[in-house]
Amino acid sequence: MTEQANSVPFEQYSDIIPDFSAFQKSLRKPLPPHLRINTLKATPELVLSTLREHGAALQKSVVDNETLFSVPDLVSPGNTLEYFMGHIHPQALTSCLVSLALAPGKGSLVLDLCAAPGGKTSHLAQLMGNTGLIVANELYRNRHIPLGNTLTRLGVLNAVVTAYQAQEFPLKQRFDFIVADVPCSGEGRFRKSRSDYTYRETREKALLPDLQKKILLRAYDLLQPGGRIIYATCTYNPAENEAVVAHLLRERDAGLFPLDIDFASERGLFRWKDTTYGKELEKTLRFYPHRVDSVGFFLAGIGRPC
């Protein structure tokens, strides 16, 4: 049992999380399995008919999207023939929203700064139809194995892998689109039912906002004029979310663009406790597990003026 499991987890956010008791209830449920249909290797019609033939009940997760589904009765999507063939990828729904929000154009040059295990990179490749080029950066070389496995299984042809510290990624080339899905405290993944996951406040976690600010500044410096960044975390902590984006807005001429996602979300905070982040921060989005039935998430869309 974790220290949080016996108390009220995330009580410090009770003033910002809507319907806090429903939120608490959602933490007692396991994370529901979601999957993404990989259109680089299969059509949604093919995958849906095969899985339905085998008795899986699929529910569309996002209106007007034919590739994202929840499969409550599929015991382990990663233990299926469809997974082996690369027709599906088990991925948290909110994690899929990153690539959808970035919406990279075909033929563009894209950077994923913290790429392992490759779910978002392969989703970007899918949206780009395997055109253009994605630089999938991952500092830790041991994570290149799962990253490589994901990319090859899903038929990604337009990616190269690098191993730089995200905050020191070489500045020589600018990119059209950048994903900064930064290391975070992972509060959004916490579930009381998961014995393999513990949520604790640690000294390392206190250092995260500083690292996140450095990564986002570097991401911005790597962006083409007119380019776009999605900054993402799976945490509720405003110090890792709005505060990091507000820091970028103070340090650079960056702007926020509204995220066009037809999905249950809350506006970002413009103020929390004694800190004011600015009205602009309301363009960011917060996703809570009791509203989205997935991992808690934060997204900010950042643009560089032409």
Added chain:
Amino acid sequence: MCAETSLLASVSHLKISRSGMKAFQKVGQFLKPTTRMIQLFGIHATKAKITISENNLQDLQKGKYIDAAPGMSQGYVILCLDEARVLGLGLCVNGRISTQISRKALRESMIGGEKRCSPGKR
């Protein structure tokens, strides 16, 4: 194999640890297509393709052989469940086909759809 090679020049200053997808591996003096390459492009093949059932696949992954169609040439064949679902490579020798798909990548527990769903919810 990597798409849009023209863009690769713009990232030539980066230290690349991996690019695109491995399409072939050298086996002795021959080039053998990888499972992932076959899964992606096998759909376009017009010959040396064999359609098998999930039961056949289960047997193959257990190390058993299945009979080839009469007249099938010796060598690598593409194993499919149907037109749209390509599994990987098999090897046809003396009228018998064995699998070339790694048992680590395709575990027995992945085959046989019904058991993958929790009972009572179908």
